[in-house]
Amino acid sequence: MGMKKLEERIRRDGTIRGTEVLKVDRFLNHQMDIALINEIGQEFYRIFQGDNVTKILTIEASGIGIACLTAQFFQVPVIFAKKNKTKNIAGDVYTSKVASFTHGRVYDIIVSKEFLGPEDRVLLIDDFLANGSALQGLINLVRDAGATLIGAGICVEKAFQPGGDLIRSMGVRVESLARVKSMDEATHSIEFC
Ligand code: 5GP
Numbered sequence: 001m002g003m004k005k006l007e008e009r010i011r012r013d014g015t016i017r018g019t020e021v022l023k024v025d026r027f028l029n030h031q032m033d034i035a036l037i038n039e040i041g042q043e044f045y046r047i048f049q050g051d052n053v054t055k056i057l058t059i060e061a062s063g064i065g066i067a068c069l070t071a072q073f074f075q076v077p078v079i080f081a082k083k084n085k086t087k088n089i090a091g092d093v094y095t096s097k098v099a100s101f102t103h104g105r106v107y108d109i110i111v112s113k114e115f116l117g118p119e120d121r122v123l124l125i126d127d128f129l130a131n132g133s134a135l136q137g138l139i140n141l142v143r144d145a146g147a148t149l150i151g152a153g154i155c156v157e158k159a160f161q162p163g164g165d166l167i168r169s170m171g172v173r174v175e176s177l178a179r180v181k182s183m184d185e186a187t188h189s190i191e192f193c
Helices: 004-013 034-051 063-074 133-145 163-169
Strands: 015-017 021-023 055-059 078-083 093-099 106-112 121-129 148-158 174-184 189-192
Touching (some): 004 189, 034 063, 034 148, 055 063, 063 121, 093 133, 106 133, 121 133
Parallel strands (some): 055 121, 121 148
Antiparallel strands (some): 015 021
């Protein structure tokens, strides 16, 4: 079951770009509706509260706000993986590669070893799940740290793209609050799973 309020907001304020991209700049990705994102955080807390999460891990930039409002309920720190811009990667970091969905290039993400270790129980948070590359990159960092992966909380999963099946087939618990089954730019119609 999806989060009705988020689905309704996507229907009302989301815009479809071509066959692949859903823009939610009015409330999630550029301008941010804090009351709604707070409820999203509460919902992630309801789902994962029994799992003794010690850290929330996301990826810059658009995951950060969602992760922060979620973390208030868990009362744990947020770590955001940084998109590495420099060639010489500093020593004490975990690193992984991510293929950007929106920009079509590959970049490195890094997390300092100082902030993630074998004692941690990690919840991943992100805004979108499309092909699964961002989540895969975060999963690699958690594995490298020897930490326990609790699962992933996703705001919008485009279920017609392969990421959800891919990550779930790895045995990772993926909880998406809105799962888009199909969308059509011409008629501006969105169907949820
Ligand atoms: P993936 O790595 O699963 O292919 O894509 C997930 C990442 O790409 C997310 O972190 C998100 O920032 C971005 N993304 C993927 N699809 C969309 C989309 O339809 N709309 C927006 N705004 N971002 C997307």
